[in-house]
Amino acid sequence: MCYFLGAMPLQCVSGIFVLYSLCLLSFSPHCDGGNILVYPVDGSHWINMKILLQELHTRGHNISVIRSSTSWYIPEESPLYTSITIEMDEDVEDFFDVFLQEHLRAQRDGTSLLTFFKLTKGFLSMIARAHLLWSDATNQILNNKTLVKSLKDSQYDLVLVDPAIAPGVVLAKHLKLPLVLNVRWITSGEGHFVLAPSPLSYIPVPGSGSTDNMSFFQRVKNMFFYSLVLFQEKFLVGPIYDAMCDKYIEGGCNIVSLLQEADIWLFRSDFVFDFPRPTMPNAVYIGGFQCKPAQPLPADLEDFVQSAGEHGVIIMSLGTLVNTLPKEVTEEIASVFAKMPQKVIWKHKGEQPSTLGNNTLIVDWMPQKDLLGHPQIKVFVAHGGTNGVQEAIYHGVPVLGIPLFFDQYDNLLRLQERGAAKIIHLADVNGDTFEEGIKEVLYKDSYRQNMHRLSRLHKDQPLAPMDKAVFWVEYVIRNKGAAQLRTGAYKMPWYSYHSLDVLLFLISSTTLIFFSIIVMVRYLCYRRRNTKPKQS
Incomplete structure (x- = not known):
């Protein structure tokens, strides 16, 4: 018998690995196509x-x-x-x-x-x-x-x-x-x-x-x-x-x-x-x-992303339900983007903003997962849908959130509480607030550091x-x-689930015992007074 791998002949090693593989297969759960x-x-x-x-x-x-x-x-x-x-x-x-x-x-x-x-x-x-x-x-x-x-x-x-x-x-x-x-x-x-x-x-x-x-x-x-x-x-x-x-x-x-x-x-x-x-x-x-490592971008999109150089890229998407924001909001956002040194990829349908800058690429659809996984992406401007938030966590991209409805504010609030996002309410969006928010998330290192930490925690799982x-x-x-x-x-009935029947029983039993003791003491006192010998 061989005791040391280094002393094993090649055929012995191969046979053991085959046997080991068969053992693993035999102990793995089996499920025919359901x-x-x-x-x-x-x-x-x-x-x-x-x-x-x-x-x-x-x-x-x-x-x-x-x-x-x-x-x-x-x-x-x-x-x-x-x-x-x-x-x-x-x-x-x-x-x-x-x-x-x-x-x-x-x-x-x-x-x-x-x-x-x-x-x-x-x-x-x-x-x-x-x-x-x-x-x-x-x-x-x-x-x-x-x-x-x-x-x-x-x-x-x-x-x-x-x-x-x-x-x-x-x-x-x-x-x-x-x-x-x-x-x-x-x-x-x-x-x-x-x-x-x-x-x-x-x-x-x-x-x-x-x-x-x-x-x-x-x-x-x-x-x-x-x-x-x-x-x-x-x-x-x-x-x-x-x-x-x-x-x-x-x-x-x-x-x-x-x-x-x-x-x-x-x-x-x-x-x-x-x-x-x-x-x-x-x-x-x-x-x-739904998150996976990023795949290569289409050639034209990759060229646009790389053209950003050291400044990087901002991406913006409002998900599948909202094609565009009110016109005055899109005009303000476009004007802020136009002043930024970064390149911008913006998923937007409808009328193109008149204030759009040369650094901004408007698209009907974007490979969001693959963009978020690209090292050039610096900030994700998002509405706070569950899919987008989780993809941002997976790829470690900080978020500037503009929640619109449903659970989006709550989703973004969870990131903001962990220092990985900043929220701007739609009612508050104008040129000044949007520029201040985008620059804060871009240039304050803590946002990216906190999101990277969340990404590491999310990926640190046994399965x-x-x-x-x-x-x-x-x-x-x-x-x-x-x-x-x-x-x-x-x-269980609601009163049993909350043990209210047990509590009522205990209170009733305790009360009954307490009054029984009082009655017994009073009875004994009464008998003692009545049986006391009279003084002549």
């Missing part, structure tokens, strides 16, 4: 879902995607999946665009209390309308016995759902299939609030604009925003799904209980980005799973986020669910 039904959400959410589907397809899984006939981004024909198209009575994008334009105009008018209530009313109305449209569309599936039979005959292993719109959650329950959520948002806000204990004393509600270190009045504000979440859940969105549950789920249900029955929650977040908080065993954090996501999807396929990871707390 059959996955996907119910996504359109827009920027689809960008995330598609990246996950590409990886699942690469690993041999068969995928079917439910899409609407008016889908913005989800094509009917794709090499990745087979599509199931349902008719939509109205294009969600139409009234969504109207909401966005009104929202931008209201922000420019100021941030008064009246503006806040106007924006909140418009947002809640739009959300309820979108849920109703999608629920009506999904009824087409559930009412079509032939299609339902086809779905059952397809023998899907699980349903993968983005629960920001939740008819897919009801469909999974109706088909009695395991459920995996690709999630950050659910029907009533951030997913953790129905998954895990969420003390409002240090967990900020999205929209509150608070961190995990709140003053008394910030906690009051946090409670107010949570009441809006409950209102949305109980009175706007909940009844829509309650009607679906009553009709299609035996015994009825509600959307929160269905979400809590999900086997795995793939959270598009991590604690480098988010504030620490309680969580659950079936929550898997895959923040930044890449995408590998975690795929592992847990395949885990559910292999084990036909993950019921052992779900807590039984969801099935």
Whole structure:
């Protein structure tokens, strides 16, 4: 027998390595290609879902995607999946665009209390309308016995759902299939609030604009925003799904209980980005799973970037939903860019600003991930969408944020609290404030240093986020669910969950014992007085 590698003949070494490799393969989890039904959400959410589907397809899984006939981004024909198209009575994008334009105009008018209530009313109305449209569309599936039979005959292993719109959650329950959520948002806000204990004393509600270190009045504000979440859940969105549950789920249900029955929650977040908080065993954090090392830029774009020399490049993008800012804002921003020694790449559609400088390249689309990974990029001017923020963290590029709506301010606030970003509200954007902000992020070293630190922390993981996501999807396929990871707390009445019945019992028992002792003492005293011998 050989004891030392240096003393081994070549054939012996080769044989041992072959044996070692076979052992590794035999102990690795095995999963044949699964059959996955996907119910996504359109827009920027689809960008995330598609990246996950590409990886699942690469690993041999068969995928079917439910899409609407008016889908913005989800094509009917794709090499990745087979599509199931349902008719939509109205294009969600139409009234969504109207909401966005009104929202931008209201922000420019100021941030008064009246503006806040106007924006909140418009947002809640739009959300309820979108849920109703999608629920009506999904009824087409559930009412079509032939299609339902086809779905059952397809023998899907699980349903993968983005629960920001939740008819897919009801469909999974109706088909009695395991459920995996690709999630950050659910029907009533951030997913953790129905998954895990969420003390409002240090967990900020999205929209509150608070961190995990709140003053008394910030906690009051946090409670107010949570009441809006409950209102949305109980009175706007909940009844829509309650009607679906009553009709299609035996015994009825509600959307929160269905979400809590999900086997795995793939959270598009991590604690480098988010504030620490309680969580659950079936929550898997895959923040930044879409991020990859930068690929080479197209030749013309690379030439433009390199022409910046030592000054570097600023890039600006407002994501997929907003093509342009109000005209007066774009004119101010363009004039500031024109004065900068840096080159600028600006994703902008619509009328070209009259103040545009020769150093600024306007594009309809940019390879954002590859640009952020280029060493010439100095600052990312962004709206604060989750994808862009996580890509900036991955590549270590500091951010000047102009939040527009939804969770964007909260996303940017997390970076600002860690010293990696600066926020300018849309109402405050003018030539002076924008120039001051861009120069601060460019020339103050702490922004880049702090973002580099976040990047190192994000990458310092035992397993890449995408590998975690795929592992847990395949885990559910292999084990036909993950019921052992779900807590039984969801099935407890609220008074039992908070131990109010136990507290009432203890208080009652203690009170009973206390009064029993008092009664006994008084009785003994009374007997003693009555049995005392009389003096003659």
